Amino acid sequence: MVKPGTRLDPPPTPPYTRGMTEFSPPGPLGTDVAAAAERAHVLAQALPFLRRYAGATIVVKYGGHAMGEEHLAEEFGRDIALLKQVGVNTVIVHGGGPQINTMLKRLAVQSTFIDGLRVTDAAAMEVVEMVLAGTVNKYVSNLITRAGALAVGICGKDGGMIRARKVERTRKNPETGVEEKIDLGFVGEPAAIDVRVIHALTGGGLVPVIAPVGVDADGQTYNINADTVAAAVAGALNATRLLMLTDVPGVLDKDKNLIAELTLADVKARIADGTITGGMIPKVENCVEAVTLGVKGAVILDGRVPHACLLELFTEGGTGTIIRR
């Protein structure tokens, strides 16, 4: 018995071992043969989609939450390697919120919060960079590289890829009711994306894995929301698709049913009426930003579903919520 997918070299002599089972015709189709036929059928159906995406650029945002489970993470790595193998230009942007929180705790770095938002001071920024551009970035590039593609981890500082500016936030003072500025420290947003490093990597057949850390004109480091970086990178690359992997099936309506497609106007309405809240707000807003920048479609989908990216790209209909112009 040979493991599925094992290349047999030199070719075996009969009875053939064809990767799945002893080949023993004639007779009724065994379950293994039926399974093989099913696999071939699925592959054949993927052909038009393989054609559609060959040479296209796909940006995948891999969330800190979707990273949790080891076997899913390995599957994610294999899916990205497969996309690369079939000629899709794949660029990964990853988050790492849970991993940052764990390390801040471990190193006993004290943080202050304003309205539940962490203030990223110099000490916290050091940990954020260490975790995002270090541990998590190398973890993700290793996942993909081990699956057979050549992934290279970089952050926005490398090649000056992400020029950042400080995020200006305001809030209504609960006592006076007056709108006032709040200072969240080194929390930034992308001011410009220089795609030269990304093109150099993809042009060389590599998969860029980008940590959401940017730098301003003075060389100051900023932590940037990964959804925002993914949208900015997808826009700058004029990507065909932006895939936002998360931990829910997509955008859900008030009855928790999946919304298959949202227009730009729908997004505004669903935020206004409170259907979309929390971490989903920046996600849909960044999808809108991406399609406004020229990305053909942005999809929010469940990263916990095995082969989420393949299902989305290579089957009719896809799985999550698509936002397009």
Ligand SMILES: Nc1ncnc2c1ncn2[C@@H]1O[C@H](COP(=O)(O)OP(=O)(O)OP(=O)(O)O)[C@@H](O)[C@H]1O
């Ligand atoms: N209408 C909605 N449909 C689906 N999810 C929603 C909706 N409104 C709010 N949410 C919340 O948004 C969450 C997804 O955003 P969240 O920022 O938590 O995850 P992420 O961006 O995938 O991970 P990370 O921020 O670590 O990269 C969901 O888990 C859900 O709790």
Ligand SMILES: [Mg+2]
């Ligand atoms: Mg988020």
